[in-house]
Amino acid sequence: MPHVHRRPKMSISRCALLCLSALLALSSTASAAENGFEYGSGLRGPAEWGGFCANGTKQSPINVVIADTVLDKSLRDRLDTEYGKCTYAVIINDKSAHHLDVEGDGSFGNLTLNGVKYELVKFHFHSPSEHTIDGVSFDLEMHLFHKSADGKFAVIAIFFNESHDDDAESPFLKQVFSWLPNITQPDTNVTTMAPITLESLPLQGSYAQYSGSLTTPPCTEGVSWVVMLNETQKMSCPQFGAYQKVFPEANNRPVQNTRCRSVTRFEHA
Incomplete structure (x- = not known):
């Protein structure tokens, strides 16, 4: 056996x-x-972070080095936007994304960039800034998030710095930050009692353009970025303090390697 x-x-x-x-x-x-x-x-x-965040070749944010950008005289001195003035919004303390998110109850308007039309679907904030200019960081960076009919993304980045000036209060941020006491807890939201207007935003002046990615997972690439260069906005100490009270922790992704990507710019005279 x-x-x-x-x-x-x-x-x-x-x-x-x-x-x-x-x-x-x-x-x-x-x-x-x-x-x-x-x-x-x-x-x-x-x-x-995995996926594109770890293995992508065109990631965002970046440090925009002005001396390394390519002057493109074909760019316009004002971005081609048609933003509405009568859109109410839902202001969200988004726990999963770690940021303040503002979504319209309708379209905020449109951006046409490089011949492609995008709809402005929402905007949100990062502090400190994700992009830097010649190595300089800013207190707050706002992303105007656009999406085209075929699913492409375009984002406009605008910087804000805290200021002690008497006239430092930002009329635009006032429309949003005045609601922060209503969303102190994660995953809460409030609907504005008045339309959000974007007419006070600085959408003229010098800016840079480059191809990058989303700055949060899955860090999808193919995003068209517009970074406003010399139109840093002021915000008052109480405004920034109200933001930091609800969002005390940093939520900025570190700058990524440009990997020889071309960054073009329009230089405002």
């Missing part, structure tokens, strides 16, 4: 430990999936 090799029986305690380990691993995976990405140096911070 051939000799039969029998596997030793696993003890109940060892089996229980393996089952517990498997459950903990599943729990950890589920928790990571539920909580998504984070900022800072933690296990879900920018250095650990």
Whole structure:
């Protein structure tokens, strides 16, 4: 009769430990999936983001080095926008995205860029700024987020700095930040009682253009970026303080390697 090799029986305690380990691993995976990405140096911070965030070749944000940009005289001195003046908005404390998000109850208007028409669907904020200009960071960066009919993205970045001037209050930010006390808790929102107007935004002057990505996972590439260069806006100390009270933690992705990408600019006379 051939000799039969029998596997030793696993003890109940060892089996229980393996089952517990498997459950903990599943729990950890589920928790990571539920909580998504984070900022800072933690296990879900920018250095650990996967997909395009880790392997892409045209990532955002970048440090715009003015001396390295290419002057393009074909660019217009004012961006081709048609923003509406009668759109109410929902202001959201978005826990999963870690930022203040503003969505219109209708279209905010349109941007035409490089022959493509995009709809302004929302805007949000990062502090400190994600893009830098010649290595200089700003207190706040607003992203006007546009989407075309075929799913392409275009984003306009506008910078704000805190100022102690008497006239430093931003009329535009006032429309949004005055509602911050209503959304102090994550995943809460409030609908504005008056339309949001974008007419006070600085959409003329010098700006840079380049091809990049979303700055949050999955860091999708093919995004057309417009970065306003010399129209940094003022905001008052109370305004910035109201923002920091609700969003005290930094939510900026570090600047990414340009990888020899061409960055063009329009220089306002």
